[in-house]
Amino acid sequence: MNFLLLLLRACLRASRRAGAAVALGGSGLAMGLAALPAAAQTPVKMVLNWKYEGAQSWFFLAQDKGYFKAEGLDVSFDQGEGSAASVPKVAAGAYQAGFGDINALIDLASKRPDNAPVGVFMLYNTPPFALVVRADSPIRVPADLEGKTVGGPANDGALKLFPAFARIAKVDASKVTITNMAPNLREQMLSRGQIDAGFGYVTTVSFSARGMGLDPARDLRFIRYGDHGMDLYANTIFFSRSFVKDNPKAVLGFVRALNRAIKEVIANPDAGIDALMKREPLLKRDVEKDKLLATLKNDMSHPEIARIGLGDVDDARLRKNIEIVAEANQLPRAPGVREVFDRSFLPARAERLSATTAP
Template structure:
């Protein structure tokens, strides 16, 4: 071996030894992300946990911590405040904040609930047959419920005088009980959430309840999406893209094998009833995530015209000061290519 080659070999060996002695974080930088969910651990969050367990986040250089939430609207201010970098919750609450404090509003990066789940629920024998019948009645819901937050917009579209409806708040776990006991005339909620809570009480939602769905009255709105704080998106675009890539990969896994997703959920909360959570997951895929547009644009994306209409509905109904552009509340630039995202969930 000549002198120059010997020196090069020694230099490489020295560099390798130096790298081996460096702390792990100096060899490969890991970005920490704290994420807050929409609600307590449940079946329809399976993909987040599976992405953790299968190392998909880790493969993208991410250390993701996932906390339980307190409602689909409650996660937005937690991300806006900087307490969390990422969240899963109602995009309409993001829009509302973007109209008032655009610099603080998070930005959506992956749409999951593309079919409006918002509803007002009544008992099957209730005299309330349509929106107008709510006047003079009491409607209850948790303070951070997405359907309650959207009620002013719903009332305007449905030609209902919202000032004649009494709104009362209750803890989420009391919603179906208070309805069953006639302590309220109706409740706000998400169709799937209320249905499974009613089942847990021994009710048959198909026979015992009726659902006045917002989507049937002109509110074809998007709902829960993954979003990030605006400063984090600006400073860590590669981390956001990596998170979305890992999540998309895990969603495809859950669609192909729901039981694997439920395994991941049960690891977080062993006291859950496995079969109930699997049924809840499948119902969410079927009812909340399978808008016809998915076949055209793929899961995760939004239709710009549809999103713009939704923004206009909220701004007009709530008399908000400004109309944010679609790009202010949803950024598709982090999405994997169309062919890599699910186009059919069943």
């Protein structure tokens, strides 16, 4: 009796005692993985761009469906305080990963290249940055901001980019008064006339206004940065430089799991909202679903994804993006494209979406 047969009989006896099945592969013996010790999970602590909302639902779906766990990852999420705020938190080592504004990342990469995180999956490929005014406001073009008061949360991405916008749009920034407020007060202060304009993302402002009973299409107007020569990328998934170096397989697995969840949420938005509502049951489900769909339309719909796929960047466009931010903000240097974004962790082009239109 050969050794393989003896081993097979021993396994069968063990499986009967345990009440488990032993699976036999076409080439020989397959041992049940459940009988083996659980593999160690690499912890990944991630800070998001904002409070839990519909446009983050793919993160939660990937967690709930075990996609991260299947990649050997133990992923946890913390709510954020603005798209620019997540970058320094990852750079400081408080988190391994973040979701936030690549332009804040460019700024840090210019000043502290050894500490700056690295983008690995571009989500917001259409510039969402804007100035919002009341529909009856005399502010019609960027130059009309001179002599006015503009407000926004301190960590708002549009506010951080205003020096760049002012230079490109020929606005004398020294004649614009900037004020900060808590994020939940921006739309209130605008509607009451306490500020003349506000900084923000189009989708975020629109839904905050809806929560106050305003109709964004009727009551507000947006001056979008992208309409004035700033075709910039916005929010990306990024990891700390040290984590990328020490755990490349973990980064690869995270991106693979997230890409899978993004495709599922776009195909079935309700599944993503289900995952969100488990975490914040007091949110209004219909509003968060609308916010998700609006994000896909407004922030993730750049024509380039038909060519390069969701998640990637166009090198020439990102290079121009970097140059705009570096020049306008008088940064010490313009970082290279590879310093800011590393596409080597992306799934194959065929596995990534060519459009983000939800059903």
